[in-house]
Amino acid sequence: MDSRSILVLVTMIVYLVGVVGIGVWFSRSNKSSGDFYLGGRKLGPLVTAMSAEASDMSSWLLMGLPGVALLAGVPEAVWTAVGLAVGTYLNWLFVAKPIRHYSQHIGATTIPEFFSKRYHDDKHILSLIAAVVIVVFFVPYTASGFNACGTLFSSLFGVNYLTAMLISAVVITLYTTLGGFMAASTSDFVQSIVMTIALIVVVFFGINAAGGWSAVVSNAQSLPGYLNLTQGYDAATGAAASYGPLTIVSTLAWGLGYFGMPHILLRFMAIEDPKKLPLSRRVATVWVVISMGIAVLIGIIGNAMISAGALEALSSSDSQRIVIKIAELISTHGVLPAIVAGVILSGIMAATMSTADSQLLAASSSVSQDIVRDTLGVKLSDKAQIIIARCTVVAVAVIAMIWARNEGSVFSIVSFAWAGFGAAFGPVVLLALFWKRSNKWGAITGMIAGGTMVFIWEYVISPLGGIFAIYELLPAFLIAIVVDVVVSLATGAPDKAIEKEFDEVAAMKD
Numbered sequence: 001m002d003s004r005s006i007l008v009l010v011t012m013i014v015y016l017v018g019v020v021g022i023g024v025w026f027s028r029s030n031k032s033s034g035d036f037y038l039g040g041r042k043l044g045p046l047v048t049a050m051s052a053e054a055s056d057m058s059s060w061l062l063m064g065l066p067g068v069a070l071l072a073g074v075p076e077a078v079w080t081a082v083g084l085a086v087g088t089y090l091n092w093l094f095v096a097k098p099i100r101h102y103s104q105h106i107g108a109t110t111i112p113e114f115f116s117k118r119y120h121d122d123k124h125i126l127s128l129i130a131a132v133v134i135v136v137f138f139v140p141y142t143a144s145g146f147n148a149c150g151t152l153f154s155s156l157f158g159v160n161y162l163t164a165m166l167i168s169a170v171v172i173t174l175y176t177t178l179g180g181f182m183a184a185s186t187s188d189f190v191q192s193i194v195m196t197i198a199l200i201v202v203v204f205f206g207i208n209a210a211g212g213w214s215a216v217v218s219n220a221q222s223l224p225g226y227l228n229l230t231q232g233y234d235a236a237t238g239a240a241a242s243y244g245p246l247t248i249v250s251t252l253a254w255g256l257g258y259f260g261m262p263h264i265l266l267r268f269m270a271i272e273d274p275k276k277l278p279l280s281r282r283v284a285t286v287w288v289v290i291s292m293g294i295a296v297l298i299g300i301i302g303n304a305m306i307s308a309g310a311l312e313a314l315s316s317s318d319s320q321r322i323v324i325k326i327a328e329l330i331s332t333h334g335v336l337p338a339i340v341a342g343v344i345l346s347g348i349m350a351a352t353m354s355t356a357d358s359q360l361l362a363a364s365s366s367v368s369q370d371i372v373r374d375t376l377g378v379k380l381s382d383k384a385q386i387i388i389a390r391c392t393v394v395a396v397a398v399i400a401m402i403w404a405r406n407e408g409s410v411f412s413i414v415s416f417a418w419a420g421f422g423a424a425f426g427p428v429v430l431l432a433l434f435w436k437r438s439n440k441w442g443a444i445t446g447m448i449a450g451g452t453m454v455f456i457w458e459y460v461i462s463p464l465g466g467i468f469a470i471y472e473l474l475p476a477f478l479i480a481i482v483v484d485v486v487v488s489l490a491t492g493a494p495d496k497a498i499e500k501e502f503d504e505v506a507a508m509k510d
Contacts, residue, residue, distance in 0.1 A: 003338075004331050004332060004338045005156070005157060005331075007331070007335060007338035007339055007342065008156065008327075008331050008338055008339075008341050008342040008345065009156075009157065009342070010342070011338075011339050011341075011342025011343060011345075011346065012342050012345055012346050012349065015194070015342075015343075015346040015349065016171050016349070061291060061292070061295050062198065062199070062295065062323050062347060062348045063148055063151075063320040063321070063323065063348065064320055064414060065077055065080070065081070065292065065295040065296060065299070066295050066296070066298040066299040066302060066320075066322050066323055067299065067319035067320035067321075067322060068080075068299065068319075069295075069296045069297075069298070069299025069300055070299035070300075070302045070303050070314070070319045070322050071233075071235055071299075071316055071319045072232045072233055072234070072235070072241065073220070073223065073225060073226035073227060073228070073231075073232045073233040073300075074226070074227055074228075074229060074232070074296065074300070075228070075229050075230065075231065075232040075243035075248075075251075076232065076243070076251060077295075077296045077299060078229060078296060079229070079243075079248050079251040079252055080251050080254050081292040081293065081295075081296060082252060082255075083251060083252035083253060083254040083255035083256075084254050084255055084258075084288065084292065085255075085285070085288055085289050085292065086252075086255045087254065087255025087256060087257065087258040087259075088255075088258060088284060088285055088288045089281070089285045090255070090258070091258040091259060091264070092277070092280065092281035092284055092285065093281060094434075095259060095265070095268065095429065095430070095433065096268040096271075096277050096280070096281065097268075097274050097277050098433045098434075098505065099114070099265060099268050099269060099429070099433060100268050100269055100271055100274050100277070101274065101505050101508045102114070102118065102432075102433065102505045103269040104269075105501065105504065105505050105508075106118060106501065108269075109269075109365075109369070110127075110262075110266075110362075110365045110366065110369050110370055111130060111134070111262045111265055111266065111362070111425065112126065112127035112128075112129075112130035112131045112134070112366055112369075112370040112374075113127055113369060113370060113374065114269075114432075115127060115130050115428065115432065115443060115447075116370075116374065118432050118498075118501075119432075119439060119440035119443055119494070119498065120440070120495065120497065120498055121440050124370070124374045124375045125440075125444060126440060126443055126444055126447070127370040127371075127374050127375060128370065128371060128375045129444060129447055129448065130366070130370065130424075130425070130447065131366035131367065131370040131371050131375075132366075133420070133421070133424045133425070133447065133451050134262055134362055134363055134366040134421075135363050135366055135367065135396070136420070136451075137417045137420035137421055137424075137451075138262075138360075138362060138363040138396070138417070139363065139396065139399050139400050139403060140400075140403055140413055140416070140417055141413065141414065141417035141418075142356050142360060142363070142396065142397070142400040143400040143401075143403035143404035143413065144404070144413035144414050144417070145172070145352040145356035146165050146168060146169040146172075146352075146356065146400055146401060146404040147165065147404045147413070148348065148352045149164065149165060149168030149169070149172075149349060149352050150162070150164045150165025150166075150168060150404065151164075151320075151321065151324075152164070152168075152324060152345060152348050152349065152352075153165075153167070153168065155321055155324050156324065156328065156345065162405055165401070165404055165405070166401060168349070168352075169356075169397060169400070169401045169404070172352075172356045172360070172397070173360065173393060173394060173397040194343065194346055194347045196287070196291065197343060197344075197347065198323070198343065198344040198345075198346070198347025198348070199291060199294040199295065199298070199347070200294070201330075201340060201343070201344055202298055202301075202323055202326050202327070202344060203294055203297060203298060203301065205326065205329075205330055206298065206301035206302065206304075206305055206326055207301055209305050209308070209310040209311075209326075209329065210301055210304035210305045210307075210308050210310060211304070211308050215304055215308060216300060216301050216304040219303060219304040219307045219308075220300050220303070220304065223303075224238070224239050224240035225239070225240025225241055226300075226303075228240065228243075229243070229248075230242075230243050230244070230248070231243055235316070246467060246470060247470070249470075249474070250470035250471040250474050251471060253470075253471050253473050253474035253477070254418065254471070254473065256422050256426055256473055256474070256477045257418045257419065257421060257422030257426065257473055258422070258426075259422065259425070259426035259427075259429050259430055260421045260422045260423070260424060260425030260426030260427075260428075260429060261418075261421050261422070261425075262362040262421065262425065263361070263362050265425075265429065266361075266362065298322065298323060298326075299322065302314075302322040302325075302326065305326070310329065311325050311326070311329065312325075323344065323348060324345065324348070326344075327341040327344040327345050328341065330344065356400075360393050360396055360397055360400075361393065363392075363396045364389055364390075364392035364393040364395075364396055365389065365392075367392045367395075367396070368385065368388045368389045368391075368392045369385075369389075372388060373385070415471070416454070416458060416472075418473065419454045419458075419471065419472045419473035419476065420451060420454045422473045422476075422477060423450035423451060423453060423454050423472075423473055423476035423477045423479075423480050424447050424448075424450040424451035424454070424480070425447070425450075426450070426477055426480070427446050427450060427477060427480040427481040427484055428443045428446050428447050428450075428480070428484060430481075431443070431446070431481070431484050431485070431488075435485075435488075436494070436499055436502045436503070437488060437489070437493060437494070438484065438485075438488045438494070439488045439491060439492065439493070439494045439498075440494075441487050441488065441491040442483075442484040442485065442486075442487040442488030442489075442491070443484060443488075445483050445484065445487045446480045446481070446483045446484025446487070447480070449476075449479055449480050449483040449484075450476050450477065450479065450480030450483075451476075453472070453475065453476035453479050453480070454472050454473070454476045457472035457475055457476055458472045461475075
């Protein structure tokens with residue numbers, strides 16, 4: 001390993017040590033399971049905003065999105081970004097405050113517990129189903145984060161992928177296990193800053209390496225359909241592709257996923273002062289729009305760098321490594337650039353870790369709180385609950401490590417898991433917050449229908465092609481809403497006590 005690689009590695013190690021230090025610091029403040037999983041509802045507005053969006057973006061922001069733009073141009077990347085930006089804003093605008101008020105009013109600290117207490121499900125059927133959904137979709141989602149870290153280190157230092165993935169996974173698991181929700185949220189806030197620095201540096205260096213902004217634009221314009229939002233570029237044929245209205249609507253549907261993301265909804269539930277949510281909304285939306293715009297731009301710049309000979313051509317499977325390749329190029333320019341490259345690569349780690357830690361917490365809370373305590377009725381002290389919570393984090397992480405043992409596509413794994421949560425939880429969350437007539441049976445069947453349809457559409461219907469080859473989140477989300485509404489209307493109105501709670505929450509202003 002040469003001096004350049006050592007400098008990059010040292011920078012990344014310093015970053016990792018700092019993140020673990022955050023976990024150690026907050027481990028002292030966890031006195032109950034509520035502290036471990038929701039931070040005692042003490043998040044400030046900036047931490048709420050930035051940690052929510054950092055945990056949302058994942059390695060997809062610095063690997064998946066630039067990779068898609070690099071290969072095929074702007075259509076899929078831009079329409080996905082637009083859908084996510086709109087979804088982010090609407091989620092903060094309509095869901096954040098109601099779920100903060102409702103969850104506190106009924107004493108819920110996890111999403112499955114919110115569903116059960118919202119509908120007075122004393123048998124905890126809803127919380128059990130929701131917990132299973134969380135585990136089913138968060139294990140591969142977390143595995144995609146471990147996958148990204150393994151890919152990063154193996155690409156940079158020639159380390160065996162499996163070894164690199166395991167080391168990264170252990171670090172993420174360690175600080176999450178120690179510090180719980182506050183450690184995850186605070187580190188996510190820090191990591192959002194690192195991600196931002198990484199994006200900005202890569203853009204300016206990339207433009208210079210490609211020969212200037214005019215060279216970047218000229219290269220993109222020379223590729224048929226590359227900058228056309230209804231076409232796109234087919235790298236295999238060198239011709240323009242087609243990106244029709246149905247595909248555009250399907251891609252925009254990514255935004256629907258926000259209404260059902262447990263790790264984002266938990267941030268809403270945890271904010272200390274609901275009056276500060278408008279500030280959080282503005283900060284979160286601005287950051288998401290800018291960061292995704294820059295990520296798409298990096299893909300376009302990367303293509304220009306390859307055309308200019310600054311980088312070697314990347315295959316379709318390697319396109320997600322474009323930021324890594326640019327960072328490697330930066331590191332060849334001296335000591336300070338090597339340190340900067342280490343910060344950029346730490347940004348990829350930050351994107352990955354900020355999502356993986358939140359996913360580990362959400363999955364572990366589903367097992368320890370919603371299955372062990374609520375469904376199985378095991379009575380535990382606060383100390384025992386924290387111990388079980390930490391053991392569950394480790395168990396879920398081990399399963400995710402096994403899943404991630406072989407390198408794969410970050411974008412495809414995230415896409416499927418995103419659809420799963422969006423379809424299973426999104427409709428139930430919206431109807432629970434805004435429709436008093438919804439009931440337990442509607443929520444149960446809607447959740448099952450949404451989660452099941454994601455699998456059916458992806459593996460049975462979508463392969464038929466044509467109009468069926470759309471993102472599975474859209475049809476699954478719509479079917480889940482219809483099922484929830486129809487079953488709720490067919491099975492009788494909720495109890496008066498449930499309706500009274502709904503009205504009390506609706507009357508809350510701040």
